Amino acid sequence: MNQAFQPFTPQARTLMGPGPSDVHPRVLKALGQTTIGHLDPQFVQLMDHVKTGLQYALKTQNPLTMAISAPGSAGMEACFVNLIEPGDKVIVCQNGVFGGRMRENVLRCGGQAIMIEDPWGQPTDIQKVADALQQHPDAKALAFVHAETSTGVRNDAKALCALAKQFDCLTIVDAVTSLGGIELAVDDWQIDALYSGTQKCLSCVPGLSPVTFSQAAIDTIKQRKHPVQSWFLDMDLVMGYWGEGAKRAYHHTAPVNSIYALHESLCILHEEGLENAWQRHQTLHNALKQGLEGLGLSLLVDEQYRLPQLNSVVIPDGVDDALVRSRLLNEFNLEIGAGLGALAGKIWRIGLMGYACRQDNIDYCLDALGKVLNR
Amino acid sequence: MNQAFQPFTPQARTLMGPGPSDVHPRVLKALGQTTIGHLDPQFVQLMDHVKTGLQYALKTQNPLTMAISAPGSAGMEACFVNLIEPGDKVIVCQNGVFGGRMRENVLRCGGQAIMIEDPWGQPTDIQKVADALQQHPDAKALAFVHAETSTGVRNDAKALCALAKQFDCLTIVDAVTSLGGIELAVDDWQIDALYSGTQKCLSCVPGLSPVTFSQAAIDTIKQRKHPVQSWFLDMDLVMGYWGEGAKRAYHHTAPVNSIYALHESLCILHEEGLENAWQRHQTLHNALKQGLEGLGLSLLVDEQYRLPQLNSVVIPDGVDDALVRSRLLNEFNLEIGAGLGALAGKIWRIGLMGYACRQDNIDYCLDALGKVLNR
Incomplete structure (x- = not known):
């Protein structure tokens, strides 16, 4: 004992x-600063700055850009539970561990996962995805991992998104390991929902998951027929908390100190460019x-x-x-x-x-x- | 910009x-220490120590005692999504904000919530709960808030649990604000599932949710007919990560620094008694x-x-x-x-x-x- x-x-x-990965000493210093209330005007302003910083890092203008108060796996879940409803078909590319986890998420939302499997260590075969999109014109989303942490493979996010858009398909992208390390351009590539992590190329402590949702994703969420199965990850509620200006409806208590850390890591990224x-x-x-x-x-x-x-x-x-x-x-x-x-x-x-x-x-x-x- | x-x-x-609440300076200092890997033997041992510390604070021997890597709302969700399946009936006591959130959780699990409502500022009426248990012998669980943060009312957790046990009902208890501040005895009171928060009477930073599950709760989870709707909060998977000894199957990346902080806050609690x-x-x-x-x-x-x-x-x-x-x-x-x-x-x-x-x-x-x- x-x-x-x-x-x-x-x-x-x-x-x-x-x-x-190694956390930047400046980030650790920011992390250990005195805790303030999560509804303190100082903190509300910091949330706005974190949003701006994430928009910069993700190359997006999406207003719905924020950090989920939990690790990347919860960010993944936030994307799926908000966009996918029972019966929805999702084309999931798997060439490592994390594509498999996406499949699990689709199934737990009551969706159907059409799997495109490629060998571990190889990228997702674009032709196979094109064929699947052709074969499943009713697919709601294409989901894939940008940087497969389990193998070290980069999937061609730009090409995969362009393909999905030809078929009017939403795109759900795992950018846990890519954000800050390789080219990533949410708006240019027309990514609809993306989640990442703080503990990889942002040099921040683990525990938060940056996410962003396009207007098309928001429209999809607003037109849902079933309530989102997770209360904690319901973006309609989270939006009220991270939303513009005075709204800030209490949803949950943000991990205040981790947000200090994320902000500092975004400052460091911005300084470097x-x-x-x-x-x-x-x-x-x-x-x-x-x-x-x-x-x-x-x-x-x-x-x-x-x-x-x-x-x-x-x-x-x-x-x-x-x-x-x-x-x-x-x-x-x-x-x-x-x-x-x-x-x-x-x-x-x-x-x-x-x-x-x-x-x-x-x-x-x-x-x-x-x-x-x-x- | x-x-x-x-x-x-x-x-x-x-x-x-x-x-x-005010975070103890020792906790902030622990928080800012150098980050190590979440599978580092040092960290695995720390997870064991945190488990011991939480068992102490909660007065329980439950082996399934740990910190969910997200705030109290996620801890609440962890209790409901693991124990409640579609069609299950749950008696929910509401005399403030957080009972209402429990109801939301039951509904999102496909369950049926039997509401016992009492005025805000009053405690839950034990007789009404007894009547409801009598009237709904098929109720699977009784859920209530021990310390209602929205009103300042203490519900009689001991009496409510004793009553539930007479009817063979599981108990789900919100101890977000009670843990460390007022008497709470998980084993003596026969609480089956409990979630708390770190940012209240533990004087730790926000962002983690201590939870504990009794053997009866674990048996219920193991006998589920439907998969848990949340991958991130699926206790069967989380158990593999927080479980005994060498197992430690990779599930998600724990918020390493926040765990340092929680450990220090448990040390401080133990020092005081x-x-x-x-x-x-x-x-x-x-x-x-x-x-x-x-x-x-x-x-x-x-x-x-x-x-x-x-x-x-x-x-x-x-x-x-x-x-x-x-x-x-x-x-x-x-x-x-x-x-x-x-x-x-x-x-x-x-x-x-x-x-x-x-x-x-x-x-x-x-x-x-x-x-x-x-x-």
Whole structure:
């Protein structure tokens, strides 16, 4: 019993796994500031600033842009429970863990999921999606993952959305790992509903999920025949809380300090410039790749659709996956990620996200890997 | 645009509203510590410690005791979506805002809500509940709010649970404002599902919802005929993440830093002693009450079922509610709460919760109120 009530002081780590990634020191400082009320005029104004910051990061003018008060999985659920009603058909692309989770969400909304499956490590095949849209003209939405954190693959969000729009289909996009790390343009690409996370390329603490909804998405929500099955995630109610000006109907108590942190991370992104941040991820990915090749290691995913911020490294034959990761953690305080599902034991996932995406981190990681692998 | 990207430094407030309440400085310090991975062995151990701490605070041995990674409204939803299936009948007691929210949850689960309504400011009438249980022997659960934050009323949780058990009914209890402030004994009272919040008498930041489920509740979940409508709140999946030892199946990314904060707040509660904390709330409530009476102000709720941690003060005739609150905030940096719903404009809600429940806060509040009211 007593051990449970000892003060907890975490041993610092270098976070180069699939997330959370290293949190910027300025973000931690903002996080620990004095808590104010969630209806305090100061906080209401901060919510407006966070909205502006998210609109900047997402390249959108959508008024319905905000942070859900819960992690990315809840953001995913917010998109599905608001847009999908019983009987609705959704085309879901799966080429990793998170497409499967989208399917689960469709089913739990009483919807029908038309699955487009591609091998893990490969991108979604656009032709297969075109065929499915042709075959299911009544599909309400196309759902896919922009940056598949479980494999390191970039799906072609721009092309997938353009295709969906030809068929008058709503688009639901998982941008948990893409936001802030690679090009993403909600309005230009005509994304209707998008959710992300704070603990990846925004260098913020985990626990919030930025979301945005287009006018078409809002119209769809307003025309629902059934109430949204989640009270907590009902955007019609959440809108009243995050909405314009004086309205601010009490819905739930926002995680005030986490919003401080998100705001600071958006300030940092704005200072660097969104396009510069994308470029930094690409440039440093190239540096990491060269270093890994120097150690005789190769990447799983083809360059053409490889994510710079999530590097799937093929584990060489005869190397003990778990032992390497545990030595990196225990001897170097360095966290890298394991493979998931079909890729468990076959890859490591090295994240280069946000503040963790720095040359000194790359040098440190390559040095540690070299020592542990005796290369 | 540019204003949105200016650093945010909150003006400190004294938080004596309905929550969030003043956060303990040690909790803020814990919150701002370096972020580690949510699967890091250090963090996995911390989750165990938080579970132990919550078991202590809730007086329960329930193994399924944890913090939902979202605010109290999500904790409420977690209780309902896991236990209630389409067609289930739930007796819901309403004598304030939060009973109404429970009803919403029942309906969104496809259940039927049998409402027991009592006036705001009065406790739930036990006889009416007994009659309803008699009349609806097929009711699956009795749901009620222990401490009604919107009115300052304590419902008799012990008696309500004992009654429900006579009719073999599950009990679902809202303990958002009661946990840490007044007597609460999950096992002794035979509570089956309970949710709380961190931003009230635990003096922690908002954003997490402690929950606990009895064995009977777990059995009910395991015997469900329909999948839980929420993926994020599906306890069967969440159990795998918060469960014993090595399992720890990846479900979502826990809000790591908020868990640091919750742990520290549980350490502080344990240092003081749970019963001592209850006593402090009662003693200081008496001090506040005396002071308010000295200013000619009276409390809405009868002493017999009045909450010490949430004091509903009747606004005297001719006093401008909004002006008083805004002067307290702007001139004294003191936040007190407005009335909600039927009590809007009729009461102020003065919170004495957790770290905010101190003699110096009471003195400060009485002094400020006296000045603003010219008394």
